[in-house]
Amino acid sequence: MSRSPSREDPLARLATTWLGGPIGRHARIGVSRWTPLAVAFLVTTALFVIGIVEKAPCHGQGWPRDNYAFSHLCYTDVPYLYRERGFAQGGIAYLDRGDYPPLEYPVLTGAVMQVTAWVTQTFESADAVAASVLFNDLTVVVLFGFALLTAWALSRTTPHRPYDAMFFAAAPTLALAGTINWDLVAVALTTCALLTWSKSRPFATGVLLGLGAAAKFYPLFLLGPLLVLALRSGKLRLWGVTLLSAVAAWMVVNLPLLLLAQDSWAAFWSFNADRAGDFGSIWYVLGLAGHPVSMVNAASLGLFALACVGIAWLGLFAPRRPRLAQLVFLTVAAFVLVNKVYSPQYVLWLLPLVALARPRWRDWSVWQAGELIYWVAIWLHLAGALVPAADGTPDRFYWLAVGVRIAATVYLCVMVIRDILAPATDVVREGGLIDDPAGGPFDHAADAGRLRRWFGAERPGRAPVGEGATP
Template structure:
């Protein structure tokens, strides 16, 4: 059932982009955000030599995250061998792109992991599978791979295996550094239960596996590895940040504006203070908190007060919001706001601004949805903090293994 749901979600995402393949409609020019993709098309013609060359260097195309390139290299070689055995000519028209197939399987794994953490809540993975933000932007980048490793790390820790959790964190860090927040969440849980061993085991395991995957590439081509790794740190920023929202919407009424030159330092200070606040919430909780709740708070802090806020970062929040809140009204209100904001970024301009309601407010549609995005995430931040203090919603989503 989980597999079928995941495949249906991927097919729906693919159908949304079918108009992009019709040249006469000019959809790619009118809605570039719908048709753009950061995924390289890949290369299905992989020989044994090219497989070995691409295994540690970003796959056959050379620009994939290392751990993704390992999968695409091996499967590309297998596909090439099968095509030669059956005398089938490989082309984009005869074989599905490996990157699309792998991304579909990654989403299935995420859904299955959420289903395993949901207890007796079968609606959780079903609702999450068709989250509009994932369908619109999730399958256009490699972030879903890192989200998968993040959720596998959470599930492993919940089941009492911090070493295995560290394995997934190390692999996830080769795609995007956000899975490292799982280590911070484990540290906070260790502080809560006064058992620091879990953190050091997870930390050591993550360092070992990160080095094992990146080590050969670093030794042989350090400059190229550094350039590719820096690309994972500088992910694409789509839209605005909370600091931009303040300067655009609230600076006028309040008379206080944020100096753009000081945003980087201000963002760092606010994030650090908010992380300390999350630590206090975790340690002082009335009942046993869940690592899912703690990790969601850390991600919310990073997304809200960080230097950029892309639509892809909302994809990271989807499985955690589903597990931590389990309020479909809240979830779909949030998703509606994200869709509206995505539309203001990608739909042809000029239509929404002419509506009377926006003329009366003096705001652009994008400003309005940007404010709503901030308010929704602030709501999640406050609501999950209150849940932790009250001991709610933690019983089925990962009370520490030693107390189960």
């Protein structure tokens, strides 16, 4: 039976006051045509419409190459990349070279861009600006489809909590950042991978993760939490199937271009390896403050490695085995916290993970508020609107916005860690009655061998007495 948000979440209960309060315990839930999925689709659509309206000033101007897009808070990479990466000239991504930089995106993202460019060119517009606007419009339609796919996968991953998809669908950052870049492609594939794992389909999970990594590198981070939980539950064979299928899917997409256009294929990797501390990161702020870090790659990777060790320790030694979504969220959150750059659309990576790991409206609202503050600050920073008058004072408001964003993400991490250490506080587990609905083969699995003796797990999927389980 699905859970009613107005019954269990204090903020949702408060928000329904004007409607007469939370739904009654004897109400008939699930008989209306307005199913949780239908509501999630409707809200996702509304958010995308809001995002289109928000970018309307730039749309009308054709996204000029000046501060207009920054100062009007309507920037997106999409039309600029059409004009500046060879698509406007009829070039094929990666294979054709001309008087423009190579495409610095993973292959599957480049394929989505190329197909959309071909559709754009069927209208035979000789005006590159007009064509780039049409390319943007078609891309919005494509990304909208991936957003709906994400909402669908979320509603199916935890069947007893289908309304948790609203944490993705109703996010204001979905409206503002959803069409800045093509990240929703990888987000949808990653969410579908979590869905297939929840159905105990490791091969399909691996294929989806491999395709996701061919669109954006971060989906491969899911293999770490899967390995930790496989070690704890003694299901390494399933993890091996997932790993091999992920590598195979990634190779199928990448190998042709690796053989035909190695230099163009490597542009994504060299671009990220050579990148210094950039917008949104703590490294960028340190540089602005006069304390640049010379070895940003080593520092960023080192901190991420330390975070991964800590997450692995938590996954192996917590009194009760953590849920998969909790470890996945912590891993991806750790990466965006210490990475060399934090583009505004990276918030999309975390949206479905928050819905699965910590579906609490209060915590979600705190986090979204921090992201919104940063979203406004980055565009005004790029427009030069936050720099104080001519005295040359540093843009400390932007520094503060970065700190607020980081603090909001850390807050969410702390709440997820608390749920791991005290499972009775985890609303998904409902006080210990449910184990890991998204865990697939991990759900209700006992700790393996020696781990079982270490952790004292006497019954599969149950917390130790005193942590929310029935003795």
